[in-house]
Amino acid sequence: MKIENIEAIVLRIPFSVGGISAAGVWGGAGMQAADSLLVKVTTDDGLVGWGETFGFVGIPAVKAAIEQMLAPACIGRDAAQIEAIGLDLQRRFHVFGRSGAIFYGLSALDIALWDICGKAAGLPIHxxxxxxxxxxxxxxxxxxxxxxxxxxxxxxxxxxxxxxxxxxxxxxxxxxxxxxxxxxxxxxxxxxxxxxxxxxxxxxxxxxxxxxxxxxxxxxxxxxxxxxxxxxxxxxxxxxxxxxxxxxxxxxxxxxxxxxxxxxxxxxxxxxxxxxxxxxxxxxxxxxxxxxxxxxxxxxxxxxxxxxxxxxxxxxxxxxxxxxxxxxxxxxxxxxxxxxxxxxxxxxxxxxxxxxxxxxxxxxxxx
The missing domain is CATH 3.20.20.120 (Enolase-like C-terminal domain)
Structure with a gap:
């Protein structure tokens, strides 16, 4: 159950909030769409796991971290070794920050790997x-x-x-x-x-x-x-x-x-x-x-x-x-x-x- 591919997928879905949104920590005033970043992990035996990071205006940085740093370090690894992969990624990239884009991307990968392991076992994560x-x-x-x-x-x-x-x-x-x-x-x-x-x-x-x-x-x-x-x-x-x-x-x-x-x-x-x-x-x-x-x-x-x-x-x-x-x-x-x-x-x-x-x-x- 080796990790074969990791794909970062950005979605922009319009929403209505019963009025006009004010400016906030997520973005500017009058927001009309929510951006989200999904991560799709595929193994060599065809299992697919899905993860997600926090979205909005921080997505480009997280997407770059996943595609340029985290994903290359994961390809070929055993998808069942969730804790080992996470710790290795933290140790390898800690000099670039213990929060923000690196950790957000790592979080999405972890969720996707749990999804894969649950599917492999035929059991819900709970x-x-x-x-x-x-x-x-x-x-x-x-x-x-x-x-x-x-x-x-x-x-x-x-x-x-x-x-x-x-x-x-x-x-x-x-x-x-x-x-x-x-x-x-x-x-x-x-x-x-x-x-x-x-x-x-x-x-x-x-x-x-x-x-x-x-x-x-x-x-x-x-x-x-x-x-x-x-x-x-x-x-x-x-x-x-x-x-x-x-x-x-x-x-x-x-x-x-x-x-x-x-x-x-x-x-x-x-x-x-x-x-x-x-x-x-x-x-x-x-x-x-x-x-x-x-x-x-x-x-x-x-x-x-x-x-x-x-x-x-x-x-x-x-x-x-x-x-x-x-x-x-x-x-x-x-x-x-x-x-x-x-x-x-x-x-x-x-x-x-x-x-x-x-x-x-x-x-x-x-x-």
Whole structure:
């Protein structure tokens, strides 16, 4: 089961978000399409595995890292040696960064290799991880940033009409966040991802102002995101649970974050931080620190599936799946993965359980 070919595939799929998106960390204002990067790994005996990296404006750098550095180092290797390949790639290329393009590409390769091994064994990945504890997981609607009270209220109501009982905002303006809470009412859970905008003192002031809004968690409130001592200080003064981790990559970063007492909720991102191999270790590390894991799943393809399998097998009874609530023109994985009544099904087929739709790839591929 030797790796014969690795292909990086870029997709651009239009979406509608019930209004005009504001500028954010993913890209400029008025975004109308989501770029994603899939990785297709083929073995010499014909098995195909699929992976995914974090997308948007960072795709060209990740694609180059895969094609020019990672893929040549993998051709001819045993696809079943997932851990050995990952460690070798990290050691070989660590001088070029322990985060960003190299790690994103490595993450996609890891997910694809797990897909191959599951298919070879005839088992879903959640079985390889110990077995799913649930066959469906609650999903929360993760909204784009609108930065407008009327638009956020409209889209909060839209998500509620689609039966979501938990929502994530990506807003930083108090007026907009209050409008979302007013539209949702007291019974809908709201989480807030601010994408690292504030100093510690600013975050303390904002947390105090946000406290009456009954947020489930406050996500990544500090700049820089690796300021774990600052997060710990905020957590000690904040009445809202603190969540972070999507920008951490290595296991050591998660170790330092948990050791500092920085978070109530840990958010590893499998398409950024080493794939399923690293994700299962982070689950174990979090359990040792009595910390809840809510996997970051801002993806539409194999990265989303990796999160679902790991959460089903390793997550606690309250673990949820983030669903990118974008109104995609087409679903990379087809309609079977779309949440129903606020719940997302855990695939039970071999490997990741669902392959990307070839017609969607053909129609929306840009490189």
């Amino acid at each position: 079985r390889l991880l110990g077995g799913a504890r649930r066959d469906r997981l609650p999903a929360y609607a993760s909204l784009i940033r609108y930065a407008d009270p009327e638009s956020i209220a409209t889209n909060v109501r839209r998500a509620m009409e689609d039966d979501y009982r938990s929502l994530k905002l990506h807003e930083v303006d108090l007026t907009v966040i209050r409008a979302a809470r007013d539209a949702a009412g007291p019974d809908i859970e709201i989480t807030l991802d601010t994408n690292c905008p504030w100093t510690l003192h600013e975050a303390i002031d904002m947390a105090q102002a946000l406290e009456p809004l009954s947020l489930r968690w406050l996500e990544e409130p500090l700049w820089p995101p690796e300021n774990f001592s600052g997060l710990a200080a905020l957590r000690r003064q904040c009445g809202i649970p603190i969540a972070a981790g999507e920008n951490a990559t290595t296991l050591m970063e998660f170790h330092h974050m948990l050791g500092a007492g920085a978070v109530d909720i840990l958010q590893p991102s499998p398409a950024k931080m080493g794939g399923i191999s690293a994700l299962r270790k982070v689950f174990a590390l979090a359990e040792a620190h009595n910390t809840q894991v809510m996997v970051h799943t801002f993806y539409d393809g194999p990265g989303l599936l990796a999160s679902i399998h790991a959460t089903a097998a390793l997550g606690d009874a309250e673990a949820m799946i983030e669903w990118r609530y974008f109104g995609m023109e087409a679903q990379v994985l087809g309609d079977t993965i779309v949440p129903q009544a606020g719940m997302i099904a855990v695939p039970d087929g071999p490997g990741l359980g669902i392959d990307p739709d070839p017609e969607v790839i053909q129609r929306y591929r840009v490189s």
